[in-house]
Amino acid sequence: MTTGAPHAPLLTLDDVHVRHPVPGPRLFSKAHVHALTGAHVEVRQGETIGVVGESGCGKSTLARVLVGLQRPTEGTVAFEGTDLWQMPARRRAAEFGAAVGVVFQDPATALNRRLTVRQVIRDPLDVHGRGTRAQREDRVGEVMGLVGLPPSAADALPGQLSGGQRQRVAIARALALEPRVVVADEPTSALDVSVRAQILNLLHDLKERLGLGLVFISHDIQTVRHLADRIVVMYLGRIVEEGPVEHVIRTPRHPYTAALFSAAPALLGGTERIPLRGPLPSAVNPPEGCPFRTRCRHADQTCAIDPPDRAGTVDAHRFRCHHPVEP
Ligand SMILES: Nc1ncnc2c1ncn2[C@@H]1O[C@H](COP(=O)(O)OP(=O)(O)OP(=O)(O)O)[C@@H](O)[C@H]1O
Numbered sequence: 001m002t003t004g005a006p007h008a009p010l011l012t013l014d015d016v017h018v019r020h021p022v023p024g025p026r027l028f029s030k031a032h033v034h035a036l037t038g039a040h041v042e043v044r045q046g047e048t049i050g051v052v053g054e055s056g057c058g059k060s061t062l063a064r065v066l067v068g069l070q071r072p073t074e075g076t077v078a079f080e081g082t083d084l085w086q087m088p089a090r091r092r093a094a095e096f097g098a099a100v101g102v103v104f105q106d107p108a109t110a111l112n113r114r115l116t117v118r119q120v121i122r123d124p125l126d127v128h129g130r131g132t133r134a135q136r137e138d139r140v141g142e143v144m145g146l147v148g149l150p151p152s153a154a155d156a157l158p159g160q161l162s163g164g165q166r167q168r169v170a171i172a173r174a175l176a177l178e179p180r181v182v183v184a185d186e187p188t189s190a191l192d193v194s195v196r197a198q199i200l201n202l203l204h205d206l207k208e209r210l211g212l213g214l215v216f217i218s219h220d221i222q223t224v225r226h227l228a229d230r231i232v233v234m235y236l237g238r239i240v241e242e243g244p245v246e247h248v249i250r251t252p253r254h255p256y257t258a259a260l261f262s263a264a265p266a267l268l269g270g271t272e273r274i275p276l277r278g279p280l281p282s283a284v285n286p287p288e289g290c291p292f293r294t295r296c297r298h299a300d301q302t303c304a305i306d307p308p309d310r311a312g313t314v315d316a317h318r319f320r321c322h323h324p325v326e327p
Contacts, residue, residue, distance in 0.1 A: 009042035010213050011066060011100065011181050016040075016075035018061050018237075022284055033283045035061040037237045037291075039075070040310070043181050043213040048204070050228030050245060051217045052260070056283065057234040059217045063185040066215055067102040068092065098128055101174030101182045103203075106190040107166035111158040117144075117169050118154040124176045143172040146209075147202060164195030171202065181213040182206075189219065200227060221264045225249055233257045236291040237283060243317030253317070253324040256292045290322065298323040 018036035036058045043049060043066070051059050064070035065077060068084055077084045084096050104110040111120050118140055125136040141151065147168040158166050167187060174182055184203060188196040204227055207214040218224050224231055224245065231248050233241040233256070241254040249267060252258040259274040261267055277295045281287055290308055293299035300323070308320040 007045040007047075009044050010080060011041075011043040012076075012078045012081075013039050013041040013062075013065060013072075014076045014078070016065055016072045016077065018058075018065060018070060019073045031284050034237045034286050035283065036065065036072075037286070039065075039239055041066070041215075041232065041239070043215055045180065045213050046207070046211050047230065048207055048214040048216055048228045049230045049232055050224030051215065051232045051234060052219070052221050052224055053234035054260070054280065055219075056280070058237040058283075059234060060185055061237075062234070063102070063183050063215070063217055066181075066183045067100050068096050069102075094128065098124075098177040099180050101177070101179035103167070103170050103174050103182065103184040103187045105186040107158070107163065107170045108190070110170055111166060111173075113157060113159050116155050116157060117149070117161070120158065120169055121172045121176055124173060128177060130177070139176060140172075143175050146175060146206065147172045162195070163191045164199060167191060167195075167199050168202070171199075171206070175206070175210070179212070181215070183215040183217075185217045186219065187216075188223075203227070221249070221261060221267055225267070233260065236281060236286050238291055238320070240292065240321070241317075241319040247317050251317075251327040253319040253327065254292075254321045255296050255298055255323070255325055257319070258325050290320070292321075296323075 016036055016039040019032040019034055022031040022033060039062060051062060053059055061070060065072055071085055079096055079099055084092055121140045121143060122136050125139055130136060144151065144154065149165065149168050149172060153161065153165065158169060161169065187203065188199050191199060200223060203214065206212065216224065216227055228245045230243060231245040232239055233254065235256045241248060241252065241257045248257065249261060252261055259276050262271050262274040281294055287294050289305050290299065290303040293303040296303065302322050308322050310318050310320055
C-alpha cells in the first residue's frame with residue numbers, strides 16, 4: 001500500500017469522452033455508443049487503482065485510452081504533463097509506448113503463437129531499437145527472472161506453456177521496456193482459479209519492487225480490495241465513485257456502488273442485497289441527467305435534469321450523486 005506523501009500523477013485523463021459510431025445499417029446515422037463520458041483519472045507511481053463495474057460499463061475502453069490504443073473523442077491524456085495526442089505519432093510510439101505497458105485478459109490470444117517466448121518478450125525491445133542484440137537478450141533474461149519464468153522457457157512456444165505461465169510471458173513483455181505504468185485488463189479472468197492468486201501476487205510484487213503505477217481492471221471487487229489502493233467504480237461509461245479502497249468499500253456513497261457491493265456478499269459479511277431496478281439502459285441512448293437515475297430508488301426531478309458533479313472530498317473519496325447514501 002502507498003505510504004507518505006502522494007507522488008505527482010504520471011498519467012492523467014482529463015474529461016475524456018469516447019464515442020463510437022453505431023456499427024451496422026445505422027452507420028450513416030448520428031447514433032453513437034457512449035463508451036466513456038467525462039472520465040478523470042490520475043495514475044501515480046507506486047499506486048494501484050482498481051477499476052470495477054458491470055460488463056459494458058466502459059472498463060476496457062478506459063484501459064485502451066490509458067495505454068494509448070484508443071484516441072479520445074474529447075478530452076486529454078497526458079503523461080507527466082505532456083498531451084499524448086498532441087505529440088507526433090512517432091514520438092508518441094517511442095516515448096509513451098515505452099512508458100506504459102499493458103497486460104490483456106487472455107494470454108492465449110494476446111501472444112503471437114508462432115514466436116518463441118524469447119522472441120515475444122524481445123519484440124518490443126527490437127521495435128524500439130533498444131541497445132545491442134546481446135543487451136536485448138540480457139533484458140529478456142532479466143524480465144523472465146522478474147516474473148518467475150525459468151530460463152528453460154525461453155525457447156518454448158506460448159502454446160506449450162500453461163495459462164499461468166503464458167500470462168507471466170505477457171507480463172514480462174509488458175515490462176521489457178521498463179514502463180512506469182502498467183495497465184492490466186482482467187489479467188486473471190481467463191486463467192484457472194488455482195493460478196489466479198499467483199498472478200495477482202506477482203503483479204502486486206512487481207508494482208512494489210519497480211515502483212510502478214498499476215491500473216487493475218476486474219469484475220471481482222474482493223480482488224480489487226486485496227490489491228488496490230484506490231478504487232474507481234464505473235456505470236454506463238461514467239466514473240460514478242472513486243476513493244481509497246477501504247473507505248469506499250465500507251462507506252459507499254453512490255447508490256449504484258452500494259448495490260454493486262451488496263451483490264458481493266463476502267465483501268462486508270452479510271450486508272442485505274440491494275436490488276437494481278429495471279434493465280441496464282443502452283449506451284447509445286444513456287439517460288439524461290444522472291445515468292443511474294432510471295434504476296435508482298432515490299431519483300427525483302433533479303436527477304432527470306442535472307448530471308451530478310464530482311462531489312465529496314473526504315479523503316479524496318468522490319462520488320457523483322444528488323442523493324448520496326448516508327455514511
Ligand atoms: N469499437 C466499438 N464500437 C462500438 N461500440 C463499442 C466498441 N468498443 C466498445 N463498445 C461499446 O462501448 C461500451 C463499453 O465497452 P467496454 O468494452 O469498454 O466495457 P467493459 O466494461 O470493458 O465490458 P466487459 O466487462 O464486458 O469487457 C459497450 O456498450 C460496448 O458495446
